[in-house]
Amino acid sequence: MTAPPAIEVADVAVRYGEVLALDGVSLSIAPGRVTGLVGMNGSGKSTLFKAIMGMVRPDRGHVLIDGAAPVAARRRGLVGYVPQSEDVDWAFPVSVRDVVMMGRYGRQGLTRRARPADHVAVADALDRVELTGYAERQIGQLSGGQRKRAFVARGIAQDARILLLDEPFAGVDKRSEATIVRLLRELADDGRTVLVSTHDLHALPRLADEAVLLLHRVLFHGDVSEALRPDHLARAFGLDVLDLDLDRDQDQDLNREGPA
Numbered sequence: 001m002t003a004p005p006a007i008e009v010a011d012v013a014v015r016y017g018e019v020l021a022l023d024g025v026s027l028s029i030a031p032g033r034v035t036g037l038v039g040m041n042g043s044g045k046s047t048l049f050k051a052i053m054g055m056v057r058p059d060r061g062h063v064l065i066d067g068a069a070p071v072a073a074r075r076r077g078l079v080g081y082v083p084q085s086e087d088v089d090w091a092f093p094v095s096v097r098d099v100v101m102m103g104r105y106g107r108q109g110l111t112r113r114a115r116p117a118d119h120v121a122v123a124d125a126l127d128r129v130e131l132t133g134y135a136e137r138q139i140g141q142l143s144g145g146q147r148k149r150a151f152v153a154r155g156i157a158q159d160a161r162i163l164l165l166d167e168p169f170a171g172v173d174k175r176s177e178a179t180i181v182r183l184l185r186e187l188a189d190d191g192r193t194v195l196v197s198t199h200d201l202h203a204l205p206r207l208a209d210e211a212v213l214l215l216h217r218v219l220f221h222g223d224v225s226e227a228l229r230p231d232h233l234a235r236a237f238g239l240d241v242l243d244l245d246l247d248r249d250q251d252q253d254l255n256r257e258g259p260a
């Protein structure tokens with residue numbers, strides 16, 4: 001018997017005024033896999049994450065997380081979210097340890113009093129992302145890659161079954177990227193579900209078990225090697241992407257605007 005999907009997106013449409021960001025997205029993500037979400041700027045990746053998190057309400061369709069509605073799933077701590085850097089107030093006066101402890105809030109009730117188990121979970125998560133020595137720093141005083149790792153640690157401390165990461169490799173150094181890739185693999189091998197958006201097509205084969213190409217709707221969902229076929233990439237990114245040599249040993253950052 002196949003396991004029920006960890007994330008089920010059914011015919012979701014999201015409109016911001018005149019802009020149709022998602023136009024009938026349907027997607028079924030199995031547990032225990034790393035899925036890469038790929039699409040050009042403006043293709044709707046962040047909006048899809050927000051719809052899955054229940055942070056934007058679809059105009060049409062629905063999302064189920066482990067069979068629950070997004071807001072209920074979030075309340076139960078089922079899903080962790082690493083937002084795009086632009087969506088975070090880095091001047092906020094919290095330490096790295098505080099950010100990771102936020103992953104434990106759901107277990108602490110209204111008092112938000114940390115118990116020994118919470119401190120152990122936070123220390124363990126910081127260790128896994130190699131940020132133990134940075135725990136007392138204000139979050140904004142970290143490098144881009146370290147900030148991402150701090151948010152990944154929050155998801156680990158939360159013990160979320162499902163982790164969504166919006167562009168975790170944007171502006172990060174190779175060491176942070178390698179740490180994050182390794183961690184995501186470990187989390188998936190542990191039965192967790194990881195959905196990660198990226199522009200970095202080079203990272204995709206070592207990062208993900210499967211890929212979704214998005215352009216306001218799902219163009220392709222399946223094997224990474226097939227997703228990287230020129231005809232698929234051409235549909236997702238425009239025909240001129242066929243000129244790219246994907247074997248070149250450098251990042252292919254397909255960073256460009258999609259149709260509004």
Ligand SMILES: Nc1ncnc2c1ncn2[C@@H]1O[C@H](COP(=O)(O)OP(=O)(O)OP(=O)(O)O)[C@@H](O)[C@H]1O
Nearest residue numbers: 016019021039040041042043044045046047048260
């Ligand atoms: N709050 C908003 N108000 C109005 N339009 C929005 C809003 N958020 C996103 N959009 C528009 O919706 C479309 C999809 O945006 P979204 O941020 O989901 O794309 P994305 O694939 O995550 O892009 P990027 O790779 O640049 O982060 C874009 O045309 C964007 O301009």
